[in-house]
Amino acid sequence: MPRVFALVDCNNFYASCERVFQPRLRDRPIVVLSNNDGCVIARSNEAKAMGIPMGAPFFRFRRLAQHRQVEVFSSNYALYGDMSARVMRILQEYTPSLEVYSIDEAFLDLSGHARRDLGAYARELALTVRRSTGIPVSVGIGPTKVLAKAANRIAKRNPETGGVLDLAALGPHVDAHLERIAVRDVWGIGKRWAEKLEQLGIGTAAALRDADPSLVRRRCSVVVERIVHELRGVSCLALEEAAPPRRQVLTSRSFGTRVERYEDMREAVATFAARTAEKLREDRARAQALTVFLQTSEHDHRTPQYSNAATVPLPRATQDTGELIRAAMDALDRIWKPDHRYLKAGVMLLDLVPEDADQAVLFGAPGEAKRRESRRLMHVLDGVNRDQGTGTVRYAAEGLRKAWRMKQERRSPAYTTRWDQLPVAKG
């Protein structure tokens, strides 16, 4: 049976989230910044039209933003995550076969709907999401994921589609559209492969579709070869409804101010370890190894550069914050070098195994009582921090000063996830 995929994508997602709770932002240019207020990671259409590029370091556009009265926000992941969950719940009602691909995108398998008018169906879906959440979405429909992505792109760029496009409805006009999509803009083709493909005379989505798959495999990789097939309508990338268990989990941050003191670095790394441990427990997993890395700024040419990482095995798979902090401190001591201005550090947990994988074996085994105690403690810790906010209860090693804390000067309130920050309707 031929497959039919839809890609639903929230338009300018972070900017749209900010807009939902501040109606005065309608029609205003908005940008949202990365952690540490470093780069531009989302823009409303108005901001795009001013030529503020995606990923640009914000300091280069600060004056323009000020001059043109751009609304600037620090990123607010509590808000975006919650809005994303609302959107996904609605999509779930429309189809059980859904892959949440990212915070603002989902693939839907519409193969069972193939005889209905998919365009009308998708328009209704988009309207429902808009009405219930305030978030505008675009929908692209095609026989493969790569083509659904392309259809979505075409829908966004052609206002007459109303943000919804079924590739099948284009008939022979598909070619003209694929010829206008640069190969760089095909899903899965990044800068490097685009350069390579262009050298081979393959510059557009249409040209990639018509390229020799074995040549593409030799010169690029099997991944790019698959994209050729996908562009031809042969589905190689399946819908992944149940996300496979994560293989690693990582917390890292650039510091608000450079870190030079050992004590500050210990505090930061302990904090990252604690946060990573929390994510690990959310995943109901344990880790068998831990990596700490740190680095100076590659943009800073006047002070010595250094970056390094150390991995320590964990004697037994664990999800205990205390144990993970201790391991992180050991790893840090192996790579710490004084007299450097550190920009960034992080903690990564590796070789994850399911929480209960070895429980039968360990029942009654030495250390099992201690482990159960740890589990209860972690449960309480997570409960409090979930209800009262991250970091309400924490380990002493995480510190109080946090001189290195990231910069977030323009964050909007957590409208939807904190009672004390609910928006107030004035009568």
Added chain:
DNA sequence: TCTGGGGTCCTAGGACCC
């Protein structure tokens, strides 16, 4: 000028995504 051959496992690095 010679120094087997093949399989598996692991890791580092490069590529991509949002």
Added chain:
DNA sequence: TCTGGGGTCCTAGGACCC
């Protein structure tokens, strides 16, 4: 002064084993 964070997959090459 000021340049994000968190993932995945694939491949090449080395270690190790028989």
